[in-house]
Amino acid sequence: MNHDNETPHESAPYSLYLLTWLALVLLTATTVTVAGLNFGRLSILVALVIAGIKSSIVLTWFMHLRQESKLFHMILLVTIVVLVIAIGLTFTDILYR
Amino acid sequence: MANHAVVADTSEVSFYKAKSRWGEGLFSWIFSTDHKRIGLMYLALMSVFFLTGMSIGFLMRLELIAPGRTIVGPETYNVFFTLHGMIMIFMFVVPGLSASLGNFFLPIMIGAKDVAFPRLNLLSWWLFLAGSIIAFASLFTAAGPPDTGWTFYAPYSIHTGTNVPMACFAAFVLGFSSILTGLNFVTTIHRMRAPGMTFWKMPLFPWALYATGWVQVVATPVLGITLVLLILERFFGIGVFDPAKGGDPILYQHLFWIYSHPAVYIMILPAMGVISEIISVHARRPVFGYGFIAMSSVAIALFGSLVWAHHMFVSGNSELANFIFSLLTMVVAIPSAVKVFNWVATLYKGSIALETPMLYALSFIFLFMIGGFTGMMLGILSIDVHVHDTYFVVGHFHYVIFGGLGFAFFGALHHWFPKMTGRMYHQIPSKISWFLLFVGFNTLYMPMFILGWEGMPRRYYDYLPQFHHLQVVSTVGSWILISGVIIMVVNLLRSIRTGPVCTELDPWGGGRTLEWTIPSPPPLENFEEIPIIDRGPYELKPSEAK
Amino acid sequence: MSQSVALVGHRDYTGSKLGMWMFLATEVILFGGMFLLYAAYRSDYPGDFHAAAGELNTLVGTVNTLILLTSSLTMALSIAACHHGNRKLAMIMILVTVIFGGAFMVNKYFEWMTKIAHGIYPSSEFLLAHPKGEIIFFGLYFTMTGIHGLHVLIGMVLLVGMFFKVMNQPNAQVSFLSGHGLQRADGGRLAMLDPNGVPLWKSEPIDDTMERVVVKTKYWPVKSRFRVEDFSLLENVGLYWHIVDIIWIFLFPLFYLIT
Numbered sequence: 072m073n074h075d076n077e078t079p080h081e082s083a084p085y086s087l088y089l090l091t092w093l094a095l096v097l098l099t100a101t102t103v104t105v106a107g108l109n110f111g112r113l114s115i116l117v118a119l120v121i122a123g124i125k126s127s128i129v130l131t132w133f134m135h136l137r138q139e140s141k142l143f144h145m146i147l148l149v150t151i152v153v154l155v156i157a158i159g160l161t162f163t164d165i166l167y168r
Numbered sequence: 169m170a171n172h173a174v175v176a177d178t179s180e181v182s183f184y185k186a187k188s189r190w191g192e193g194l195f196s197w198i199f200s201t202d203h204k205r206i207g208l209m210y211l212a213l214m215s216v217f218f219l220t221g222m223s224i225g226f227l228m229r230l231e232l233i234a235p236g237r238t239i240v241g242p243e244t245y246n247v248f249f250t251l252h253g254m255i256m257i258f259m260f261v262v263p264g265l266s267a268s269l270g271n272f273f274l275p276i277m278i279g280a281k282d283v284a285f286p287r288l289n290l291l292s293w294w295l296f297l298a299g300s301i302i303a304f305a306s307l308f309t310a311a312g313p314p315d316t317g318w319t320f321y322a323p324y325s326i327h328t329g330t331n332v333p334m335a336c337f338a339a340f341v342l343g344f345s346s347i348l349t350g351l352n353f354v355t356t357i358h359r360m361r362a363p364g365m366t367f368w369k370m371p372l373f374p375w376a377l378y379a380t381g382w383v384q385v386v387a388t389p390v391l392g393i394t395l396v397l398l399i400l401e402r403f404f405g406i407g408v409f410d411p412a413k414g415g416d417p418i419l420y421q422h423l424f425w426i427y428s429h430p431a432v433y434i435m436i437l438p439a440m441g442v443i444s445e446i447i448s449v450h451a452r453r454p455v456f457g458y459g460f461i462a463m464s465s466v467a468i469a470l471f472g473s474l475v476w477a478h479h480m481f482v483s484g485n486s487e488l489a490n491f492i493f494s495l496l497t498m499v500v501a502i503p504s505a506v507k508v509f510n511w512v513a514t515l516y517k518g519s520i521a522l523e524t525p526m527l528y529a530l531s532f533i534f535l536f537m538i539g540g541f542t543g544m545m546l547g548i549l550s551i552d553v554h555v556h557d558t559y560f561v562v563g564h565f566h567y568v569i570f571g572g573l574g575f576a577f578f579g580a581l582h583h584w585f586p587k588m589t590g591r592m593y594h595q596i597p598s599k600i601s602w603f604l605l606f607v608g609f610n611t612l613y614m615p616m617f618i619l620g621w622e623g624m625p626r627r628y629y630d631y632l633p634q635f636h637h638l639q640v641v642s643t644v645g646s647w648i649l650i651s652g653v654i655i656m657v658v659n660l661l662r663s664i665r666t667g668p669v670c671t672e673l674d675p676w677g678g679g680r681t682l683e684w685t686i687p688s689p690p691p692l693e694n695f696e697e698i699p700i701i702d703r704g705p706y707e708l709k710p711s712e713a714k
Numbered sequence: 715m716s717q718s719v720a721l722v723g724h725r726d727y728t729g730s731k732l733g734m735w736m737f738l739a740t741e742v743i744l745f746g747g748m749f750l751l752y753a754a755y756r757s758d759y760p761g762d763f764h765a766a767a768g769e770l771n772t773l774v775g776t777v778n779t780l781i782l783l784t785s786s787l788t789m790a791l792s793i794a795a796c797h798h799g800n801r802k803l804a805m806i807m808i809l810v811t812v813i814f815g816g817a818f819m820v821n822k823y824f825e826w827m828t829k830i831a832h833g834i835y836p837s838s839e840f841l842l843a844h845p846k847g848e849i850i851f852f853g854l855y856f857t858m859t860g861i862h863g864l865h866v867l868i869g870m871v872l873l874v875g876m877f878f879k880v881m882n883q884p885n886a887q888v889s890f891l892s893g894h895g896l897q898r899a900d901g902g903r904l905a906m907l908d909p910n911g912v913p914l915w916k917s918e919p920i921d922d923t924m925e926r927v928v929v930k931t932k933y934w935p936v937k938s939r940f941r942v943e944d945f946s947l948l949e950n951v952g953l954y955w956h957i958v959d960i961i962w963i964f965l966f967p968l969f970y971l972i973t
Contacts, residue, residue, distance in 0.1 A: 082797035092787040099779055103772070106971035118967035126960045133790045134956050140728075142358065143735055150739040153386050154746040156474060158753055161422050164477065164489035165754045284729050351736045359729040389740040393747035397857065405837030406853035407846075408751055413853070414846025419754055423747055 091132040098125050182590065186692035201286035202692060206293050207271030208588070213297060214260050214268055215657070221255035222653060224248050229612075229646040232639050235631055242629040246315035247330075249627055251307075253318030254335065258342045259300050261573055262431055265438035266384075267296070267349055269580050270377050272588065274353060276683045277374050279362025279701065281693045284355040292348040299341035306334040317627060319428070322409035322420040326401050333402055336395040343388045343395075346434070350384025353377050362682075364701035371681045371705050372461055376441025379465040383430045383437075387473065391427035394420070418484050425476035433472040435569060436536075437465055439576035440507055443529050446583050447511050449678040450526035451518030454706030457510035464503035471500040481552045490549055497547035504540055508533060523676070524598040528579025531606050535571025539564055542617065557627075560620025566613045578605070581660060586675040587688045591667035597659035604652030611645025680706040727943035734950040738957045741865070745961050748858050752968060755850045762847020767972045769834065770855070771825065775970035778821050779962065785814035786959045789952045792880075796945045801880065804948075808877045811955065815870040822863050826856070855969055862965060865958045872951045880948065904929065 102121040110117060130136045136143060183204050188196040197205055228248050231238045240248070271289065275282050283289050307313045311331040316324055325332050357378045361370065398420070400406050407413030409420040440461075448455045455461060477485060477493040485493075511533060520526065542564040545551050555561065585593050615638040620626075624635045631639065674684040685708070686694060701708070756763045792807030829852075833840030836853055904917040904927060917927065942949075 083794055085791060085794055085798075088787055088790045088794060091790075092783060095783045095786075096780065099776065099783065102967055102971065103776055106772075106967065106973070115967075115972065118971055119964075122964050122967055125963045129786060129956050129960055129963070133786050134953055139731075142732065146732075146735050146739055149382070149386060150742050153473070153743060154749070157390070157426050157746065158750045160474065160477070160489070160492070161419075161426075161750060161754060162757070163492050164418070164422070164485045165757055167486035167488040168484075284726065285733060288733075347737075347740055351733055351740075354736060355729050355733045358732060359726055385736050385740055386743060389744040390747045393744045396861070397748075397751075400857055404856075406857055407836065407849045408755075408853050408857070413842070414755075414759070414850045415853075416754070416758070419751060423750065426747075 087132065091128060094128055095125055098128075180687070181691055182687070182689040183692045184689060199290070201282070201290050203271050203275050203282050203286065203289060204588075204690065206289050207268050207273075209293055210263060210271060210296065211268040213300065214263060217255050217259040217300065219653075219657070221252055221260060222650065224252040224255070226646060226650055228252060229643040231629070232631075233643040234639075235633060235636060243315060245629040246317075246627070247313050250314050250317055250335075254303060254314075254339070256569075257318055257431070258339050259296075259303070261435040261569055262342070262346055263296060263349070264435050264573060265442055265577055265580060266353070266377060266380055266434070267292070267346075269442070269584060270353065270373075270380075270438055271349075273584065273683055274356060274374055274377055275360070276686065276690060276694050277371050277681055278357065278360065279365060279682055279695065279699050280356065280360040281695065281698070283352050284359055285352050288348055289352055292345045292352070295341055295345035295348070299338045299345060302341060303335060303338035306331045306338065309334060319424060320395075320398060321424075322398065322401070322415075322417045323411060325398060326410055333399045336399050340392055340395045343392050346384050347388045347392075350381035350388070353381040354385065357381070362699050362701050368459070368462075369701055369703070369705050370462075372444035372455060372458065372465075373438070373441035375462045376437045376444075376465050379469040380434050380437045383434050383469050383473070387427045387430035387434075390423060391431075394423040394427070397423075418480065421480050421483055422477065425479045426473075429476040429479065430469075430473050432565075432569070433468055435573045437468060439532070439573040440465070440504075442576050442580040442583075443511060443532055444507075444514075445681065446525045446529040446579055447514050447518075448680060448706060449583070449676050449684075450523055450529070451515050451520045452678040453514050453518040454680060454704075455510065456513035456516075457506075458705060460506050461510050464506045467503040468500065471496065471503065475500055475547075478547055478552075481549060482556045494547055494549050498544070501540060501544055501547075508537060521676075521678075523582075524593070524595070524602055525579045525583035527599065527602045528575050528582065531602075532572060532575045532579065535567055535575060535609070539567030539569075539571055543568065555620050557625055558620035559616040559624045559626055562626045563613050563616030563620060566616075571609060571613075575605075578602075578656060583676075584683070585660065585663070586670045586672075587683055587690070589664050589667070590669065590671045590689045591663055592670040592675065593663040593667050594659055597655055601652045601656035601659060604648055604655065606652075608645050608647070608649030608652050612642050612649050613645070615639075615642045615645075680708055682708060725943050725946070727946050730946050730950065731953075734953050738953060741954075741957055742961070745858070745861070748854065748861070749964070749968075752854055752858070755847070755854065759845075759847025759850060762845045763851050764972060765845075766848040766851035766855075767969060769829070769832075770970050771828075772970050772973070774821055774825055775966055778818055779966045781814050781818045781821070782959045782962050785811045785818070786956050788814065789955045793945060793949055793952050796880070796948065797942075804880050805877060808873055808880065808948075812870050812873045812877070815866050815873070818866055819863060819870075822859065826859075858965060859969070862958070862961055865961070869951070869955050869958055872954065876948050876951050 098121055102118055105117055105121070106114065130147065136147070183202060186202070188200060190196040190199050197209060200206065227239065228245070231240055231245055231248070271283070309331045311329055314320070314325075314328070314330045314332050314335045316328060316330070316332060320332060320336065357370070357374060361367075367375075397406070397408055401409050401415075405413065407415050409415045409417055411417060444455050444461060474496045475493055477489055478497045481490050481494075511529075542560070546555065546561065546564055582593060582598060585591070619635055619638050619642075622635070624631055671688050673679075673687060675688065676684075679685075682699065683690075685699070788807045788811045792804045792811065795801075795804035795807055829835060834852055835841065836856055841849055841852060901919060901921070903919055905913045906915045906929070908914050917929075920927070
């Protein structure tokens with residue numbers, strides 16, 4: 072268990088984070104605009120997709136997920152799968168009563 | 169950010185005698201970050217809680233020995249079964265083998281000096297103590313302890329005057345303790361295995377603890393939020409579970425069981441891990457089908473998270489949901505069966521020593537199978553419709569939880585007793601107590617299948633005269649069972665002081681895993697030098713009799 | 715004869731990150747339970763949810779979203795500053811993050827107060843007179859934004875703690891207990907050596923009147939030689955803050971944008 076040899080990460084330039092932030096702001100503007108356009112039942116789906124993209128950006132760039140080992144990606148995957156199953160299976164009840 | 173440079177030669181001094189900045193009294197225990205002490209502290213508290221829950225069970229059975237009032241009134245009886253469930257589940261079986269013997273042996277079995285986050289480990293124990301104190305505090309509040317059953321179903325739990333919020337808060341704190349333990353163990357297993365010990369060279373108890381840790385981390389938060397929502401519902405009337413406000417009580421049940429079903433796998437997976445270890449040692453054989461058993465732990469954790477609504481078949485679910493959950497429930501039996509087959513295969517042509525741990529392991533297989541079969545029956549919709557919320561269910565879950573985890577727990581205590589204490593327990597009382605436990609258990613719970621089949625509802629204070637005979641049998645069974653427990657507890661406690669000294673590395677002679685390569689009791693840092701692993705999981709120390 | 719001990723010890727940086735990510739998973743699932751309820755009730759009461767959401771102010775929600783996103787930026791910048799060897803910038807960024815968090819909470823406070831002033835709060839007579847779906851919508855609104863706000867507050871407290879830590883950090887401390895390391899050094903001295911073996915500092919001779927010797931150091935790494943593990947705690951707090959942001963990223967459209 073000798074972890075003395077952790078290679079120091081490259082220090083990311085500040086501009087990287089600024090660009091990430093910009094992308095998030097643009098996506099926020101998009102989602103607000105789209106909400107006003109009324110796609111009916113698709114609206115919620117579009118909103119959730121954009122929210123998903125924003126979250127991926129935060130995870131990948133702000134939370135450094137792209138630099139992490141597969142194990143960390145697995146934690147994310149497990150979390151998402153758990154939520155999808157919990158909500159999905161509950162809906163087999165809710166929707167079909 | 170302190171680093172204690174403990175470079176002393178402590179390799180031969182048992183951890184009981186290790187120097188601590190707190191001296192040698194109580195503080196050296198309750199502020200210790202040594203996983204072995206923490207495991208024993210969990211064991212101490214859990215034993216107290218088990219005996220408390222058992223005493224309440226004793227009173228329940230006493231009340232039920234005859235129809236009508238025997239010793240208490242109906243409201244008190246409701247409190248009894250609520251407390252019995254809460255204490256047994258949240259304060260004994262959920263921490264279970266993980267927090268007690270898992271804490272003690274996980275680092276040792278993977279060749280580590282401690283867990284990944286020792287201070288977090290101590291915090292887990294303190295949260296466990298705090299949650300338990302809060303739970304007991306609810307007994308003494310003006311409103312009285314909860315009478316909703318340990319499941320706190322809405323809408324009754326919203327409207328009853330008893331102290332549901334405090335009990336929920338207690339369970340929340342206890343849940344947090346469980347989450348931190350799971351998180352600790354998963355990280356420990358990922359980061360601290362000895363050099364050369366791949367996942368596929370790890371023994372089966374650590375494998376079980378790994379799968380359990382994931383379930384603890386991923387399922388417990390759902391209980392957490394459910395309890396918080398219930399408390400908010402009571403104090404602020406947010407409406408999410410209250411039909412008068414548009415809420416759906418069935419959604420409460422969904423959220424509750426999304427945790428509470430995986431919780432039973434939190435209970436049983438470590439028990440199954442321990443059974444693998446016990447059978448291997450006392451049959452002098454490496455475990456048959458190691459890979460299958462390891463993978464079945466993961467499969468049980470996975471599939472067990474998909475079946476929760478089988479607790480709700482008659483609550484008002486859609487037919488589609490019932491169908492799906494029934495099907496998934498059938499599937500979850502398969503990995504459990506895989507384990508049973510492999511344990512039996514391990515026994516085949518083994519050199520079986522009927523030591524007390526082996527007696528518990530063998531009876532585990534028998535009792536768990538009965539529990540499992542009756543669980544399968546309950547998973548079938550057409551049967552469940554008739555026996556849901558009857559004694560049949562009560563019989564089923566006591567067979568799997570008590571006959572399963574309980575017996576595995578007692579077996580593990582005896583199996584690792586010499587390693588933890590440096591003494592052997594007195595043999596004859598240990599065998600007598602096992603026998604009383606086994607006979608008493610079956611006498612107490614077997615009639616419940618018949619009672620339930622014939623229509624005796626659970627959680628009922630009173631009953632029709634036709635159920636009287638079997639209720640008497642059951643109550644007598646409880647007396648036999650309790651006498652067995654008492655003898656076992658007294659024997660183990662006595663043996664700590666008066667048992668024959670037993671400091672060999674491998675007292676049973678069949679040890680194949682790392683804990684049998686270090687002194688009994690272990691030194692503070694477990695290993696003088698971290699071992700390098702170059703052999704398979706059950707080849708670490710080949711037994712003499714092959 | 716000498717014995718050396720690593721001053722900054724063996725810390726498992728990856729392990730502590732792993733633990734933090736698992737904890738974040740529990741937070742996401744905690745909120746997930748509430749999202750499950752939202753999904754179920756929205757499916758049950760689509761019209762009521764739509765109507766109730768009209769009561770919420772989209773502008774305030776959008777502003778709050780931007781505030782939190784920007785706070786995530788400053789959070790990430792504070793860590794980057796540490797890696798660039800710029801302690802001052804790191805501290806400023808942490809402070810700015812706290813301020814943004816505070817701004818979010820202030821907005822939330824005024825939002826809630828407006829609702830409550832209009833009679834919209836759980837169990838209010840006004841609300842109970844409305845259709846059931848609207849009662850549930852606001853029950854979920856107050857609960858989910860409330861619990862989220864609690865997490866923002868906790869994050870702010872953690873960040874204030876980190877501000878002071880970065881100010882004084884990183885440092886290292888080693889202590890030797892009598893009976894352990896001290897016994898071995900009996901008669902000798904503790905010394906701190908530079909990479910060439912030249913003593914930078916030496917202690918008094920160790921004898922058995924000493925119970926405990928503590929050596930504390932303070933250092934700040936230069937950019938080329940920083941170790942990620944020195945900032946492990948700040949990174950973990952940062953991860954927490956980002957998750958709180960992500961939760962809001964989902965709360966925002968579900969409550970404010972379904973009009």
